[in-house]
Amino acid sequence: MNVLDPAGLDCLAALAEAGSFEKAAQLLAITQSAVSQRLRSLESHVGHLLVVRARPLRLTEPGKVLLRYARQMQALRADAARELGATLGREERLPIAVNADSLATWVLPALDPLVRAGQRQGYGVELIVDDQDFTHDWLRQGEVLGCVSTVSQALRGCACLPLGRMRYVAAASPAFIAKALPGGLHAGNFAHLPFIVFNRKDDMQAQWVSQAFGVREPRLQERYVPSSEAGARAAAMGWGIAVLPELLARPMMDDGRLTPLKPEITLDVALYWHQWKLSAEQGLEPGADQSWGRSPASLMDQIGHALLQGAGAVLAPPDNATP
Structure with missing residues (x-):
């Protein structure tokens, strides 16, 4: 398959986020007609229907595959802009799914420094809340880039580390x-x-x-x-x-x-952090000091690191087995 059009992928991500063509157009600051044209072009390119035109619209299985790719591209773009000291045209979302009990206790303090930095650097962490047994589904469907979950088995292409109990x-x-x-x-x-x-x-x-x-x-x-x-x-x-x-x-x-x-x-309840590996070099590495796969760490690595540190400070230690 030839290189995918970044504008088409952004369009698909906006449709998944907004749930309608009208709201997606508002997110992208383009016309509704342009959203439709970009989506049709992407669908023609990959040879699959990506969106079911319903109210609310929903993604097909091929659409979910490309949504995962679109989210990863957005994260990589935010990384590049941060390292270059550039300003993005609009704030890039870095969506992660967390369970409500973690959100109510330790997640916000853990992420606070990153969220404050993101306000200056043009990216934003979006928190999506679900039961801890279901946050993993958001990751599998490409809706989020990382999740706090009770699932201990990593998806192919993902890193998974224990947070604690x-x-x-x-x-x-x-x-x-x-x-x-x-x-x-x-x-x-x-x-x-x-x-x-x-x-x-x-x-x-x-x-x-x-x-x-x-x-x-x-x-x-x-x-x-x-x-x-x-x-x-x-x-x-x-x-x-x-x-x-x-x-x-x-x-x-x-x-x-x-x-x-x-x-x-x-x-x-044992909790685990999952995140997509956005490159061959990237990813959390297990170890006594929770070191990182590369430097400077990607934004997703920084999010994962912050959550590992925050959880380690308040949760019971994880079991010895590492998935």
């Missing part, structure tokens, strides 16, 4: 415990009590109950609160029992807003 504990407000759990939480009453759940993908509460009481596939009364921080506040307000990252729950337990339930029962 996030510990989860169960807690509720003292008032809720006094009213609903005078005899404590046990196998005979958990099914009759409300559990605060992030969304329908979230099975952390079910995992904790299974471990605590030896019940397979427990059925829980679920109250959905789609925010880690808001879920913790809801528990403190007495909405029900929450299974929370210890990093998030600890300050609220220390000041008495939450009380741990069965503190001997904890869940440790």
Whole structure:
């Protein structure tokens, strides 16, 4: 296949980001007709339909393959501009997928220096949030350049390193415990009590109950609160029992807003950082000092390095096995 048109790839990435031709045109500062022409030219060049013209539009499987390539080209362009001291015409996005609990605890402090630098250098880190078991799908589909995930197996062409283990504990407000759990939480009453759940993908509460009481596939009364921080506040307000990252729950337990339930029962969730290797030389290298494959490090390497350092400072150490 001949060299792909960068303008066509930018068009495809804008369509995936915006979800419509009109909004993609606004992102690229061109006409909607020009977006259509560039997409048709790219589709003709590769011999595949890349976008299903629907509302919202969606990418075909060949379109997802090229989207991954388009995202990588954008990251390489941002790297080149940074190293040359040039200014990009518009801010390049570096999208990564993270789980909500990591975002609520350690990810923002870890990325803060890079985000501030990006404001000066013409690139931006975009955070896409999903359940930790599903962030990897965003990477596979080409929507993001890296992800924090529970998946330990690297995709072909990706680097994967362990970040550490996030510990989860169960807690509720003292008032809720006094009213609903005078005899404590046990196998005979958990099914009759409300559990605060992030969304329908979230099975952390079910995992904790299974471990605590030896019940397979427990059925829980679920109250959905789609925010880690808001879920913790809801528990403190007495909405029900929450299974929370210890990093998030600890300050609220220390000041008495939450009380741990069965503190001997904890869940440790292993997290991994995945990122596409954008060149043969690039990539995170495992080692005691988390050294890098090349210097100066690419922007994606810098993001990965920042996340590895941030996670290492607060998470339990990863298992010895490296994927």
